[in-house]
Amino acid sequence: MSTITVKGYKDANQTLCIGDLKQSLYDEGRVVMDRVLVTLHGEEHRARRLLEMRIFRKDFFNYYEKQVLPAVVEKTLAKLLPAGRADLMDFGRRAMLDLTADFAGIDRPLGTEDERNTLVGLIHRLATAATLGQYTGDREVLRAELRETLRQFDEQFFTPSAQRRQQLLAALKAGAIGEADLPRDILTILLRNEDSIELPRDMILRETAFYYLAGAHTSVHSLTHAMHEILQWAASHPADAERVYKDPLFVQRCVHESLRLHPSSPIAQRKPLCPMHLPSGDSVGPEDTVVVDLFSANRQVGTFGEDAAEFNPHRQLPGNQPPYGLTFGVGVHTCLGRNLAAGDVAKAGADPATHQYGTVTLLAIALLAHRVRPDPANPPLREVHVAREAWASYPVLLG
DSSP states (O other), X not given: OOEEEEOSHHXXXXXXXXXXXXEOTTGGGHHHHTTSGGXXXXXXXXXXXXXXXXXXXXXXXXXXXXXXHXXXXXXXXXXXXXXXXXXXXXXXXXXXXXXXXXHHTOOOSSOOHHHHHHHHHHHHHHGGXXXXXXXXXOHHHHHHHHHHHHHHHIIIIIHHHHHHHHHHHHHHHTTSSOGGGSOOSHHHHHHHTTTTTTOOHHHHHHHXXXXXXXXXXXXXXXXXXXXXXXXHHHHHXXXXXXXXXXXXXXXXXXXXXXXXXXXXXXXXXXXXXXXXXXXXXXXXXXXXXXXXXXXXXXXXXXXXXXXXXXXXXXXXXXXXXXXXXXXXXXXXXXXXXXXXXXXXXXXXXXXXXXXXXXXXXXXXXXXXXXXXXXXXXXXXEEOOSBSSOOEEEOEEEOO
């Protein structure tokens, strides 16, 4: 039994595309992650992915960016601007709460601040399931906390949301409402198709929770990393100091560059289903573990240039090279929410008025519009309980 680490960009890319390597990064967090889309393999993964891809369409991304996100950002900032200060981690959690709740299918019937705070707390705790493999404390204690958090999430939010959608689906079947009256979210899709691909209730619960934590938790860290890089770059490059406030396409370039340097998961981990030779030349079998070092691959000099380990939004790359590297994966496990989070890669002549930017860039643009800047009296703090790049807090000033 051995662990083989793949670091080169080309080898990492090809390794991620091997069909006989099964996802194993989230095995430690099974209490939440068991048999959710990202941990499935083979035909079961293909069927679930095809089902859920129905919501990941271009028209949905446009609707999300143009109709849903602006109101959420305005509501979130309205509570922070009077004080003139915020924490980027807290801002991200609160902004992404409503965005991903609507997307996942979690209702907030009361609409109160207490209800939002409860949901923010639950999803913040559930998110630890995704990083349990890198957790440096007592994992059994954390698993017990995760079970209790999932129970609370189920009782307070999932069950009422599922019941309302089941009632709507019954009304649709009876002809009382039309397709347009159904919510457009993951939970509705899963409930509507639960018989056709065998989706028991506990699996739908975990899948909905997973989408919620994946959309909110990873984007929060991506936003904070991106704002850190943008603010540092603007401070040291006077020529771009005003550009970050006026050029949204440039801000997206900054976000993509930050996504490359700071992948939400620094590694991908796979288990071979049979003996095989990896593109790196290593031989592995079912008893081995294959770790794909995304952090190193995304900083490979041969792919991204001599300054590959540095932030440079002016980086020139071949047209077929994603600017965010392997951060969203490749092959059958490419992140379904990539375009939702990162938007389209802008081509020459892209129209800033109609371009799809992605939620991370649009949140960054909203903060920059209010002259976000570091709080000199309160420096940011790194997370110390997980073996990965993460911020615990990032205080900023606004206005």
